[in-house]
Amino acid sequence: MKLKALHSGIIVSEPVVVMNGNDCLKLGVGLTDRVRITGKTAAVAAVVISDYVSEGTAIVPGTLLLKCGSETGDELDVAYSEPPESIRSIRKKINGGKLEKEEFDSIISDIMAGNLSEKEIIALVSSFSINNSELGEIAYLTRSMAETGAVLDLGVRPVFDFHSLGGVPGNKITPIVVSIVASEGLVIPKLSSRAVSSACGTSDYVDTFCDVELSSESLLKAVRNTGGVFACGNQDYAPVGEKIIKAERPMGIDPRPTMMASIMSKKVALGTTHLLVDIPYGKGTKIPDMESAKDFSDNLIDLGTILGIHVECAVSRADQPIGRTIGPVLEARECIEALENRGGDFSVIDKACGMAGIILEMAGERDGKARATEIFRSGRAHEKFLEIVEAQGGNPRLSSSDLVPGSVTKDVHAKRSGLVQMIDNPSMVAIAKGAGAPGDTGAGVMLLHKTGDRVNKGDVLFRIYAENQGKLERAIDSARSRRPMYVSEDPVEPVPESMIVRRIPSKEMLDLIRFRSSGKE
Numbered sequence: 001m002k003l004k005a006l007h008s009g010i011i012v013s014e015p016v017v018v019m020n021g022n023d024c025l026k027l028g029v030g031l032t033d034r035v036r037i038t039g040k041t042a043a044v045a046a047v048v049i050s051d052y053v054s055e056g057t058a059i060v061p062g063t064l065l066l067k068c069g070s071e072t073g074d075e076l077d078v079a080y081s082e083p084p085e086s087i088r089s090i091r092k093k094i095n096g097g098k099l100e101k102e103e104f105d106s107i108i109s110d111i112m113a114g115n116l117s118e119k120e121i122i123a124l125v126s127s128f129s130i131n132n133s134e135l136g137e138i139a140y141l142t143r144s145m146a147e148t149g150a151v152l153d154l155g156v157r158p159v160f161d162f163h164s165l166g167g168v169p170g171n172k173i174t175p176i177v178v179s180i181v182a183s184e185g186l187v188i189p190k191l192s193s194r195a196v197s198s199a200c201g202t203s204d205y206v207d208t209f210c211d212v213e214l215s216s217e218s219l220l221k222a223v224r225n226t227g228g229v230f231a232c233g234n235q236d237y238a239p240v241g242e243k244i245i246k247a248e249r250p251m252g253i254d255p256r257p258t259m260m261a262s263i264m265s266k267k268v269a270l271g272t273t274h275l276l277v278d279i280p281y282g283k284g285t286k287i288p289d290m291e292s293a294k295d296f297s298d299n300l301i302d303l304g305t306i307l308g309i310h311v312e313c314a315v316s317r318a319d320q321p322i323g324r325t326i327g328p329v330l331e332a333r334e335c336i337e338a339l340e341n342r343g344g345d346f347s348v349i350d351k352a353c354g355m356a357g358i359i360l361e362m363a364g365e366r367d368g369k370a371r372a373t374e375i376f377r378s379g380r381a382h383e384k385f386l387e388i389v390e391a392q393g394g395n396p397r398l399s400s401s402d403l404v405p406g407s408v409t410k411d412v413h414a415k416r417s418g419l420v421q422m423i424d425n426p427s428m429v430a431i432a433k434g435a436g437a438p439g440d441t442g443a444g445v446m447l448l449h450k451t452g453d454r455v456n457k458g459d460v461l462f463r464i465y466a467e468n469q470g471k472l473e474r475a476i477d478s479a480r481s482r483r484p485m486y487v488s489e490d491p492v493e494p495v496p497e498s499m500i501v502r503r504i505p506s507k508e509m510l511d512l513i514r515f516r517s518s519g520k521e
Contacts, residue, residue: 001027001079003058005039007072010061013246014118015045017078018059024049029080036081040069044081044115067114086110090120093127101140108144112240121247129255135299138257139306145265148240150216152189152270154223159271160188160359163263164278166198167285169429170321171278172335173352174202175230179339179385180356180372182228186363189223189270191233196245199432199444203232205331208403208441210394222391229388238265254286256296260303267309274310274362278355280318281501284425290315290502297504304506313504314358316351317496320423320451323348327437327444329405330465336400339382345450349376351499358503406435406442406465408472412479414455418489423451427484428462434475435466442467443475449485452492461485 001023008018017035024047029035034044037060045064053059058078060068070076089103099107107124110116133141162177174192181188192202192212203212212232214222222229235242241262248254267275277300281287287296297313304311323345325334338344338352353376357368365371375381390396428445436443446463449455462485466472 001077002075003056003078005060005065005070005072005074005076006053006057008059008061010059012061012063015043015064015067015114016048016061017045017064018048018050018053019078020053020055020057021049021051022055023058023078027078027080034081034083036079037064037068038077038079039065039074041067043067044113046117084110084115086116087120090124090127093131094123096131098134099137099140101144104137104140104144105147108141108148108240111243112148118247121244122253125244125248125253125255125258128257129253133257135303135306138261138303141257141261142264142268142303142307145238145240145261146268149238149269150236151268152216152220152237154187154189154220154271156187158187158273158363160186160274160276160362161267161270161272162188162190162276162278162355162359163267165280165286167287168280168316168318168322169199169326169425169432170323170331171202171280172205172323172325172331173348173355175206175335175385175388176339176348176352176376176381177356177359178228178230179381179388180353180375181359182226182388183375183380183384184360184363184365184371186227186359187223188228188359189219190228190230191237191266191270192230193233195438196249199326199429199437200328200331201438202230204438204441205328205335206230207232208328208332209336209398210389210392212392214392222388226384226387226391228384229392231392233266237269238262241265256299259286260300263300264303264307264309268307272309274359275304275312276355276359276362277311277313279313279315281315282318285318287315293502294504301504301506310362310506312358312362312506314355314500315502315504317347317499317501318425320347321425321428321447322351322499324447324450325444326428326432327405327435327465328441329403330444330446333400333403333405336385336398336403339376339385340400342377342379342382346495347499352376354498354500358500404442405444406440406467408466408469410464410472410476411460412462412464412484414457414459414461414487416487417456418454418487419492420449420451420453420455420461420485421488421490421492422486423447424482424484424486427479427482430482431464431475431478431484434471434478435464436468436471436475440467440471443471452495455487461487
């Protein structure tokens with residue numbers, strides 16, 4: 001059937017075409033069916049029926065027209081489209097069946113092609129949550145996802161990487177970790193993400209001082225010149241992961257199998273051989289307790305073994321923000337200040353050197369944390385950081401003073417004297433987001449005090465930064481409706497000596513650690 005494409009101002013989350021009911025009857029399609037629309041190229045869309053559309057015409061969203069290589073007013077061929085074969089595989093998984101590599105390939109191919117609706121993708125994701133999958137299936141899914149984008153050959157081995165599960169605000173350690181590791185001549189092409197539900201992702205703050213959207217060619221050149229990058233995990237690498245995340249977001253679900261596949265697919269695409277995963281645990285994170293952290297770590301390590309990647313995990317504290325800032329410019333400035341001054345907030349320096357130290361030990365160093373700390377204190381990490389910044393299009397003479405946060409501020413004062421008992425991470429994130437972060441890069445929160453600090457009535461607890469008065473007022477309202485900090489005279493538990501609570505090594509590394517501790521080496 002030939003239908004004339006009408007201009008559409010509607011914005012949709014997935015491909016749809018709006019058709020007259022009589023045209024639908026002639027085609028034999030209904031609301032649960034798909035149609036194939038063909039202009040210069042073809043695309044599949046779901047059907048919406050409306051009598052506001054005249055017979056012989058169809059409302060086609062601009063994104064769908066572009067996909068068909070057509071424009072408003074063009075005639076399109078519209079025909080019934082059979083459901084994709086991968087629907088059967090999704091139904092099989094929902095019923096508790098085990099999927100093979102070819103079935104995952106078919107599903108992922110259809111997601112990339114836009115042949116599956118978001119409700120069908122969420123059905124697949126939900127089936128993983130309901131019917132726990134075997135690691136072999138997750139490995140199939142991981143490889144299928146990795147094959148949807150570029151697969152980079154850096155021409156060297158080993159290739160190290162670092163990933164954090166997130167869930168704790170202010171986690172600004174990535175550039176420091178990469179700079180320390182690359183200073184030792186190791187290769188570490190770190191790809192990070194932008195914020196999804198938080199006030200700032202790693203790529204959000206790195207983007208304030210250098211390019212993060214690197215093409216495969218630019219990334220390869222930067223790694224060969226410097227040994228490391230802190231770039232954004234863009235659409236070049238396992239891009240199907242973004243489509244799955246988009247479908248998951250409205251339901252707020254993130255089953256472990258798809259989370260693991262999403263993490264590991266980008267590592268496969270980059271040729272990673274050694275991976276350290278930071279697992280922040282506790283209230284407000286994805287991992288509520290140590291038992292869950294150990295179980296998840298074991299799964300990741302075993303999945304890595306199947307994929308040929310040496311994986312280790314480090315369980316870290318997440319009871320309060322890392323460092324003293326939340327928000328793109330504020331976090332970037334604190335990160336760079338730490339490198340410039342060779343010191344800073346305990347949580348930032350200890351965690352960064354601890355994580356970098358584990359990677360150095362994966363490369364053969366005996367006391368990795370001591371070595372990482374030495375590199376950091378010597379200024380070598382700062383030198384390497386500036387090299388990487390220049391390789392990513394930034395200023396090789398970058399200074400923390402170049403980064404200026406929002407000019408509209410509000411101090412929040414202590415209402416009583418005492419000790420800071422608690423900082424509520426979700427509240428701090430909500431305040432920073434209310435101020436405009438991460439979209440407004442100058443927006444965010446600076447903590448002047450942290451857990452265990454003694455304060456007097458009237459002292460400034462934290463400062464809100466915004467780029468305009470309206471968003472500052474919104475952030476203030478958010479702060480007033482919550483309890484972001486709690487102060488009392490009750491005693492406070494002593495701060496642990498390390499941000500890394502537990503290291504969970506691979507079996508091979510565990511055997512090496514035991515061998516070294518036996519004194520037989």
